[in-house]
Amino acid sequence: MGSRPSLRHYIAMIAPDLETAIAKLRDLIADARTIVPFTGAGISTECGIPDFRSPGGLWTKNQPIQFGDFVASREMRDEAWRQRFVMQESFAQAKPGRGHRALASLYRAGKVPALVTQNIDNLHQDSGIPPRDVVELHGNTTYATCLECAQRYELTWVKEQFDANGQHAPDCDCGGFIKTATVSFGQSMPAVAMQRAEELSKSCDLFLAVGSSLVVWPAAGFPLMAKRSGAALVIVNREPTEFDDLADLVVRDDIGDALAPFIAR
Ligand code: NAD
Secondary structure (H helix, E strand, O other): OOOOOOHHHOOOOEOOOHHHHHHHHHHHHHHOOOEEEEEOHHHHHHHOOOOOOOOOOHHHOOOOOOHHHHHHOHHHHHHHHHHHHHHHHHHHHOOOOHHHHHHHHHHHHOOOOOEEEOOOOOHHHHOOOOHHHEEEOOEEEEEEEEOOOOOEEOHHHHHHHHHHOOOOOOEOOOOOEEEEEEOOOOOOOOHHHHHHHHHHHHHOOEEEEEOOOOOOOOOOHHHHHHHHOOOEEEEEOOOOOOOHHHOOEEEOOOHHHHHHHHOOO
16 A cells, blocks of 8 residues: 555645646646546647637637538638638647647556547647547547538648639538538537546546636536546646636646646656
């Protein structure tokens, strides 16, 4: 038997400084048998992809297009694609950051069965976690699919067609609408990913919520589910979240700085 306190002995705390936060996190990771990371847009900001809600975030420029509007209107589909192409340079150039690399190290160490993400940027897969173990709650924006027949399309092809058709979005050969493979507001959540995220949240003993404002539901329900199922909850986010009072450890610091010590050399 080791002398470390059990996970349950940690009481809710906001780490007073980065050093204390890293030391607590190191203990929690060492004590855990099964760790489930849950990530949001904040983990990718150091990679050059803005989040939604920070100053300068995507919502300060464009309001998200609702799924109902996308399917109802050709103008909205054209506008959705125009907005997507504006962001293409950031998405195409982004490489995994320190947070991604730290979580990939934990995965390789064998304690992380799979990672749950709200992100759509493919950076966890790029960091080396096999796609089968990246549970994407909101899909993936690095490719597109037909909403009718699910045929996959690459963005370079969509852009060529868009430009060739006078800035109009192409449709699928089957007549269906082509959309980035993301889950928009108003669109159904992916059932298989939701089921897997629930199983992971209920069966882990350490849940790491990293870079999420925890306001987008139903995704924000998973930290709560994990905590209620007995897991220790760690929140790493530079701004307060509504769940901070429930957390066993709150790290209100930069994600890259907080997780860099966990990158395996
Ligand atoms: P959010 O924008 O609501 O919240 C991000 C949080 O991360 C903020 O609270 C912010 O303070 C924090 N943050 C940003 N950079 C940080 C840093 N370097 N260190 C510490 N904290 C940092 O994001 P969300 O909770 O993921 O929800 C928004 C939705 O936006 C998601 O559903 C996601 O699909 C989508 N989205 C994804 C991406 C992406 O894939 N990279 C980018 C923008 C939006």
